[in-house]
Amino acid sequence: MAEESQRCTGQEEGGLAGSDGRREVGTSAGTLWGRLLGVPGREANRAVTVAEAEGPGSSGQSSSSFSRGTCWDGGGWPEQGGDFHSDTFQVARGSRDDSSPQEPCYPLRNMISKSRLKLLAMLTLVLIVMVWYSISREDRYIELFYFPSPEKKEPCFQGEAERKASKLFGNYSRDQPIFLQLKDYFWVKTPSAYELPYGTKGSEDLLLRVLAITSYSIPESIQSLKCRRCVVVGNGHRLRNSSLGDAINKYDVVIRLNNAPVAGYEGDVGSKTTMRLFYPESAHFNPKVENNPDTLLVLVAFKAMDFHWIETILSDKKRVRKGFWKQPPLIWDVNPRQVRILNPFFMEIAADKLLNLPMQQPRKIKQKPTTGLLAITLALHLCDLVHIAGFGYPDAHNRKQTIHYYEQITLKSMAGSGHNVSQEALAIKRMLEIGAVKNLTFF
Numbered sequence: 001m002a003e004e005s006q007r008c009t010g011q012e013e014g015g016l017a018g019s020d021g022r023r024e025v026g027t028s029a030g031t032l033w034g035r036l037l038g039v040p041g042r043e044a045n046r047a048v049t050v051a052e053a054e055g056p057g058s059s060g061q062s063s064s065s066f067s068r069g070t071c072w073d074g075g076g077w078p079e080q081g082g083d084f085h086s087d088t089f090q091v092a093r094g095s096r097d098d099s100s101p102q103e104p105c106y107p108l109r110n111m112i113s114k115s116r117l118k119l120l121a122m123l124t125l126v127l128i129v130m131v132w133y134s135i136s137r138e139d140r141y142i143e144l145f146y147f148p149s150p151e152k153k154e155p156c157f158q159g160e161a162e163r164k165a166s167k168l169f170g171n172y173s174r175d176q177p178i179f180l181q182l183k184d185y186f187w188v189k190t191p192s193a194y195e196l197p198y199g200t201k202g203s204e205d206l207l208l209r210v211l212a213i214t215s216y217s218i219p220e221s222i223q224s225l226k227c228r229r230c231v232v233v234g235n236g237h238r239l240r241n242s243s244l245g246d247a248i249n250k251y252d253v254v255i256r257l258n259n260a261p262v263a264g265y266e267g268d269v270g271s272k273t274t275m276r277l278f279y280p281e282s283a284h285f286n287p288k289v290e291n292n293p294d295t296l297l298v299l300v301a302f303k304a305m306d307f308h309w310i311e312t313i314l315s316d317k318k319r320v321r322k323g324f325w326k327q328p329p330l331i332w333d334v335n336p337r338q339v340r341i342l343n344p345f346f347m348e349i350a351a352d353k354l355l356n357l358p359m360q361q362p363r364k365i366k367q368k369p370t371t372g373l374l375a376i377t378l379a380l381h382l383c384d385l386v387h388i389a390g391f392g393y394p395d396a397h398n399r400k401q402t403i404h405y406y407e408q409i410t411l412k413s414m415a416g417s418g419h420n421v422s423q424e425a426l427a428i429k430r431m432l433e434i435g436a437v438k439n440l441t442f443f
Contacts, residue, residue: 153250154438156227156385164436165380169353178382179298179340180207181216194359197302197368198348206307207341213314214339219294222274228252230383231440232375233269234390235260238441239405244389245270247440251387255379257371258282261406262290268405269390277342277371277378280309280328287334298340300347300371314339342378350377354427355420370419373427380436389440391428393421 162174177184180200185208192199200207222228230253233239248254248270256262256276262269275296287297299310305323312319313329314336321327350369351357354377357367369377372391379386394401394411402408414421431437 154385156229158227158384161380161384161386161436164434167434168431168436169349174381176345176381177216177343178218178378179216180211180343182208182211185211192344194344194348196304196306197300197344198351198359199344203301203304203307206304206311210307210311210314210341213311213336214341215337216340219296222253225252227385228383229385230255230379231387231389232372232379233257233260234372234388235404235406236390236392236441237394237402237405238392239268239390242268242389242441244268244440248272248389253379253383255375257375259285260404261285265406277375279371280306281324281326282371283329283332287332287338295338296340297334297338298342300342300374301344302368310339342374346377346381347374350374355423367418367420370421370424373424376428376431376437386437387440388428388437391439391441392425
């Protein structure tokens with residue numbers, strides 16, 4: 001028994017062959033029993049069984065018993081000569097003979113635990129690498145970290161946007177009116193320093209006729225707010241499947257661009273529209289379907305013919321068909337009291353302060369800000385908290401990615417537009433860095 005306690009060897013009194021030709025062994029079964037029953041490996045290896053095969057006439061159930069000489073001191077196990085009924089451990093095609101080396105008592109359980117920990121660590125590392133790779137390659141994963149929580153409403157501090165915007169625009173005056181009004185041009189013959197789109201020089205007569213039939217006021221519901229929370233909703237493809245609709249609808253002021261539709265996309269872009277910036281070529285939308293009854297339609301005039309177009313539409317005069325890079329709508333069902341004319345001042349500071357564009361440019365190479373960048377500039381002037389969503393273009397090498405959430409056009413359509421999208425991307429990133437705006441989608 002001393003030798004047994006030192007080497008913990010399972011002793012075979014000889015293999016018993018059953019009538020079906022299988023040899024039953026129990027020498028190393030203690031290790032397996034220990035693992036299955038949760039018994040320490042050293043103690044389990046001291047219990048050795050020799051299974052007895054049933055004869056041909058048996059019912060097919062087999063049993064195993066401890067052979068003579070087996071010792072067990074773990075408690076709850078049979079003493080010498082006792083029977084232990086359990087499932088049979090059978091080894092087909094092979095047996096262990098007396099010449100086989102006896103199994104030493106290594107701490108198998110500890111070894112197995114360490115192996116499992118190593119395997120788990122390796123799997124965790126592989127998972128982390130895969131997630132990191134996916135995040136670095138796919139925008140749709142990164143977007144998850146930018147979506148707002150609809151339950152949380154970010155605090156609004158009066159004058160916060162103005163303070164941060166001063167780092168971009170300098171100490172510009174907030175006394176500049178957002179919309180042009182008739183009194184600023186009637187009886188006043190102070191010419192503007194620049195032509196459209198940075199001023200009104202040379203377009204005063206047309207402008208006077210338009211201002212006579214439109215309005216300039218900001219709704220009282222916005223003016224009365226102590227702190228204005230605004231969101232500028234771009235037209236970018238990142239809004240697709242974003243589920244931002246409910247969050248967008250909670251802002252005090254929602255500014256949209258051009259002909260971006262709302263109907264059918266409410267879940268991603270919301271349904272509230274406080275202002276919609278447009279120009280004649282982008283006015284191909286139904287004002288009553290894609291807007292709210294009190295939405296302000298803000299004309300961004302890039303050229304004198306834009307004033308002429310809106311005048312003919314609102315006064316039902318003979319339509320203008322020439323002078324546009326794309327034919328604008330000839331019938332546009334809109335209430336003149338909803339139409340506003342954006343102050344060219346915002347186009348000027350967006351071009352000068354954000355894009356470093358000269359105000360005087362050759363006509364053939366004329367560059368100008370996009371309506372989106374212009375809308376952000378307007379929001380920083382009007383609001384105390386400014387968020388943006390749906391901004392950014394695909395990489396230049398990604399020729400198949402659509403640029404809008406609602407139509408299948410690519411970056412190729414921007415060629416010849418006079419917009420430097422790379423420069424605008426840098427300007428928006430700078431706004432994000434200084435905290436002047438916050439992005440609801442990945443940029």
